[in-house]
Amino acid sequence: MTDFETFYITWYSRAKYFAREYILSESDAENIVQDVFLHLYERRELFDAYVNLTAYLFTSIKNKCLDHLRKKVTEQEVALELQSEFEMALRMKYDSLEILNTDFPNESGIEELLNAALQKLPERCREIFIMNKLEGKKQKQIAEELQISVNTVESQMAIAYKKLREELKDCLPLFIFLFAIS
Structure with missing residues (x-):
């Protein structure tokens, strides 16, 4: 077993648990952790003995979680804004029909x-x-x-x-x- 495989087996479930504490969706948390491990695997040659790989792992997961949450907050804000605009347009149409003179x-x-x-x-x-x-x-x-x-x-x-x-x-x-x- 390679050093990376050992690292993956040792830290995967803990990393996923850590991400799951902040990300509401199990699958989103799992995707974040998988992305981080993939990133680490692709760059494994760049890490040397002086890099604290565990700290790097959790810092990367933290940053990915923050990015994910920022995106979700922005999506929610846009959805609320669209909902507000829709409600305002609906109210204007309703009010317009209320005062419509058809007599x-x-x-x-x-x-x-x-x-x-x-x-x-x-x-x-x-x-x-x-x-x-x-x-x-x-x-x-x-x-x-x-x-x-x-x-x-x-x-x-x-x-x-x-x-x-x-x-x-x-x-x-x-x-x-x-x-x-x-």
């Missing part, structure tokens, strides 16, 4: 609200929005017809969306559904 006398009431909001848009902005959303023209086609750049069409659409969102904020979810304003 329109008829379809013409919806059209009146939309037309009033469209009339508040700047003329060029309104023209581009109507061509795109109501007439179904592509941005490139609008740019060619109006002899403007596609970037101008895009920026005018962004302005239209922003102003319509502000104007129609109380019934925006309904308009998103009905007219694909997004």
